[in-house]
Amino acid sequence: MTTGKTMTLKLHVWRQAGPNAPGKMTDYVANNVNEHMSFLEMLDVVNEELTKTGEEPIAFDHDCREGICGACSMVINGIPHGGHKGVTACQLHMRHFQDGQDIYIEPWRAKAFPVIRDLVTNRSAFDRIIASGGYVSVNTGGAPDANALPIPKKDADQAFDAAACIGCGACVAACKNASAMLFVAAKVSHLSHTPQGKVEAGDRARTMIAQMDAEGFGTCSNYSQCEAVCPKEISVKVIADLNREYIKSSLLK
Amino acid sequence: MSSNASDARPVQDTTPLLMQTWQLMNTSIGAKVVMAVTGVGIWFWFLTHMAGNLMIYAGPEVMNSYAAKLHATPALLWVARIALLIAFPLHIGSAIRTNLHAKAARPVAYAYENRSQANPGSKTMLISGLLVATFILYHLAHFTWHWFGADNVRTITIDGLQGIDTYRMVVLGFQQPVIALIYIAAQILLAQHLVHGLYSMCQHVGLWGASWTPAVKRAAYVLAYGVAAGFISIPLSVMFGLVKLP
Amino acid sequence: MKLDARCPSGPIEQRWSNHKMDMKLVNPANKRKFKIIIVGTGLAGGSAAATLSELGYQVDAFCFQDSPRRAHSIAAQGGINAAKNYQNDGDSVQRLFYDTVKGGDFRARESNVWRLAEVSANIIDQCVAQGVPFAREYGGHLANRSFGGAQVSRTFYARGQTGQQLLIGAYQALERQVQAGGVKMHTRHEMLELVVIDGHARGIVTRDLVTGKIESWAADAVVLASGGYGNVFYLSTNAKGCNVTATYRAFKKGAGFANPCYTQIHPTCIPVSGDYQSKLTLMSESLRNDGRVWVPTQQGDTRAPSQIPDSERDYYLERKYPSYGNLAPRDIASRAAKQVCDEGRGVGPGGRGVYLDFGDAIKRLGAKVISERYGNLFDMYTTITGEDPYSAPMRIYPAVHYTMGGLWVDYNLMSTIPGLHVVGEANFSDHGANRLGASALMQGLADGYFILPYTIGHYLATAKQPKVTTDHPEFKKAAEDVRARTTRFLAIGGKRTVADFHRTLGALLWEKCGMGRTEKGLKELLQEIPVLREEFWKNVNVPGSDASLNMALENAGRVADFLEFGELMVRDALDRAESCGGHFREEFQTPDGEAQRNDAEYCHASVWEYQGEGATPVRHKEPLNFEFVELQTRSYK
């Protein structure tokens, strides 16, 4: 019952056997690619073919395949997630490619995201940044009634806009400086727009930035490439929010 | 607190203020704040400098008397110079350091160049900045230290004050097309630098508004190229003989 | 196997508080001496890990993803229920309790459901305190919407990303505890064995998915929060990594598996587009608040939807279930869709689809309001199908979505293996034969934040087991088993890929153990699955090594377990000769096609006990008593 047109693509994929192994771009031909496939489904098909010939499949991170878990992470023709507005690699469909096209597929590139294998990188630096302060310090139990503290819809919406971050790391991958500012800023902005999170907004900004620096991410020069590739279309506005919190708290501490 | 595990947040530190400032500068955001603040400083001085330079259109008397008065109030002059002497190294130092940091953050480059949206001017800040620095040294060697073009320098007395004939020095200088062109090129570079600089400055200190940030970006173009146009008009006017020795 | 549900007695609204009073406590100073293993960091596991660490226990948490934040709970779209009655529309703990028991088609335990409804309000309070950005009204108060199977608005939501926001809340609480030292987080670690010593769960064996290292972990109690097994069908709305391995391994070590045949088919998913399809995408049930479901009255009507006049459209849910209309519960809405497609009135490629139409809602409310409510879902639909739901109706079809079955647990959320606790979708507890929309998130967080932290203390305070280390022979043996299985996969060197086997299994189950089940079909499956399994062990191709990241190897283990578990599911479906909730046996239906329960014989939870390799598992029953809701035919007409 498969419908839709099929095409053939020339893939150039980064293959690297392990964290310390050397890697290189390797060429493959992907046959019978249906236009309705997602990019990852296209890779599935390539992988099945590879497996049948005894070659190891191309490793890539993925899970939800609907753009929300933030696991999938590949740079497609130079752009993290492939460059379609608001779309992750798993949601990118092959109808956006042409028959016979060359496609370059590479892992996120950043010192703080070392390659584990092929397209899979280690993004645990993000978890450590959250652990350093990306939360509201509240224990379970004893919370007041949820409606006790009204939150203006505008603030709630702004908090949400930032909270939409899926922690994929595309911002780092796109940034010329490999900076994690958009990710960190999204968290800081989310929490500082809720009254619950405001209380420790300053401390949060400082501890998270300290951790970001320690992880070896670059600094932000306001290139806005992060915003352009962010699958959740998070605006660099959040970076200004973070800078403000940071400066305020550094001056007032 | 019911937790047996100690709370995650570090205790407040009680480091002295100077130390704190130093620490701030050593963080990624702090370094950028330094760039922004020094950038603004240089920018203000720069505007004043342009205003002074534009007096060239008012003729030699006005310009030379301005220059002479300025040199006669060393307090003002030196405050400005010292501010610049602090601002420039900090600005350049931070620029180089954060750039090295950024380079280290991506040890392996992409095989396929990243084509996602970014203003090309923004990606070449260090280069445009360093070229401007080279120009400034050249400029100082020319007009302040008189390492070359010294034949054009003549001491005069104006309003009872001793000074150099700035008007004459500038006009004779720019009558050499090569020098004029170097100045023009430098202004364009500087404008490039400032376009991103002005927007970036706002962002670094946390100024952002849905309606006015796009306006700031546009204003940055107008301001940066406007100022450059002001400066460029001088060598151009000299080259085309609109401004000449009396 | 003894099934003691340990439900308290007395007035239902006091059972949980009385029970809390009766449970033994662990002295605060002693808590840090207890180590608890938690497998899974979704809403259930993440919230449990954070809360237990806050209480002072030492927690070792595991997940197979690269970050706890990516657990499958992240994908939940629509919302979370709570009996807050903020809308003043007559909601109460009692009504939520009633709706859930009825929605579950009278196959859930009353005491548990009441407790769930009771703590539901605390969940919302807790999440707001963590900074979860729920939708709000202009006045700053929380907004609600309604979901299938309820006539009140009690669903809290965060645009179409409720699960993500709740999980991020739990994840941040978890990371806070990681920083504080109470939780050790082990990402990219897959649990492959449970270790039972002297009848108590004392640890697990994991494989480090990056290095391939097989490691043993000892503890005083083990919690499984490993989610559901919907992926046994290959195509489902679940994330690709969802699996049955953790719970199935525990089953093989003696934990009873309850009601494996209860699977939920979600009515609103994007239809399959081709054979390469790797998963199905849910379109949130919340869409049914404003979307109207219809098919053409005529068979084989191929006109564009806009060309079909109203008089030739069959709004079949509104027609059949006037009081619930498009918000009829999931099982009912799914079956109704299958029915109209079986009649040849389905739309789209292959005739496997029905329309979900926003035309009227857009006329009534304007495209802007609709986009505010469902914008991201509409975008998602466009991204996947390349079609625009603002101008033409969406096409939807049912897909496997949730599994009500799971490891059997008592009122304390403890399985039949003492010390092994099971929370979230991994257990069988609160949803009976059908889960209502927005109730899984509620259950996961209720278990993790508010129930397990009390009940596990009781176990630790009373079990009095000696400390064990991973040097114990049981650990050695379990690790050896894991190693042997991995080596075996790699040595087969057959011709078919793991995914290929998985697809075949899924297709078989969907065909004969999906939306409609018959004795004949199920019996065929009992023949076919073992044959497929045998072929798998002879002919699967798992390339690569076990000393590095190897996706094929990971999947081989999961599919191997599915191939055994699928059979258990079929066995359960065959055994339950009635229709109830998500389990529809075609032999048992009313003349107008509704599910026909058999309360006289099947008012129980079926709990399966493993009997060893190749032996048929034994079924036990936990009878269900309905003291507070009268057993009645479930009607949404």
Ligand SMILES: Cc1cc2nc3c(=O)[nH]c(=O)nc-3n(C[C@H](O)[C@H](O)[C@H](O)COP(=O)(O)OP(=O)(O)OC[C@H]3O[C@@H](n4cnc5c(N)ncnc54)[C@H](O)[C@@H]3O)c2cc1C
């Ligand atoms: C698309 C979709 C939308 C949904 N929308 C809603 C909704 O709107 N409202 C609602 O109430 N419910 C919804 N649900 C259901 C709900 O999301 C799930 O039931 C719930 O999130 C399950 O949570 P959990 O914590 O039990 O498990 P999960 O979130 O699935 O977490 C499982 C965890 O276990 C780990 N794990 C599993 N196996 C192993 C192993 N062997 N070793 C180590 N770790 C392991 C995983 O890494 C993961 O961390 C939705 C479900 C889907 C599929």
Ligand code: HEM
């Ligand atoms: C002299 C050599 C110079 C160098 C090496 C230099 C370098 C840089 C660099 C790399 C930045 C980028 C900051 C970022 O990453 O966001 C920057 C920003 C800036 N520069 Fe310069 N620059 C120089 C001279 C100047 C001059 C002469 C001016 C003004 C007249 C100036 C004004 C600015 C401003 C306003 C900014 C923006 C600061 C910010 O980003 O907050 N710079 N400079």
Ligand code: HEM
């Ligand atoms: C057409 C353009 C310019 C003209 C005509 C010009 C002219 C002059 C003159 C005449 C002086 C000497 C002043 C004196 O010592 O009395 C001077 C000094 C100086 N100029 Fe310029 N300038 C120009 C552009 C620039 C630019 C673009 C910069 C920097 C970005 C710059 C930086 C300086 C500095 C740093 C000094 C030294 C100031 C001091 O002595 O403290 N100038 N300029």
Ligand code: SF4
């Ligand atoms: S900010 Fe955007 S790009 Fe960066 S991690 Fe979050 S979702 Fe991904």
Ligand code: F3S
């Ligand atoms: S692209 Fe990089 S420089 Fe800043 S604005 Fe984004 S992090």
Ligand code: FES
């Ligand atoms: S696989 Fe989850 S976002 Fe792509």
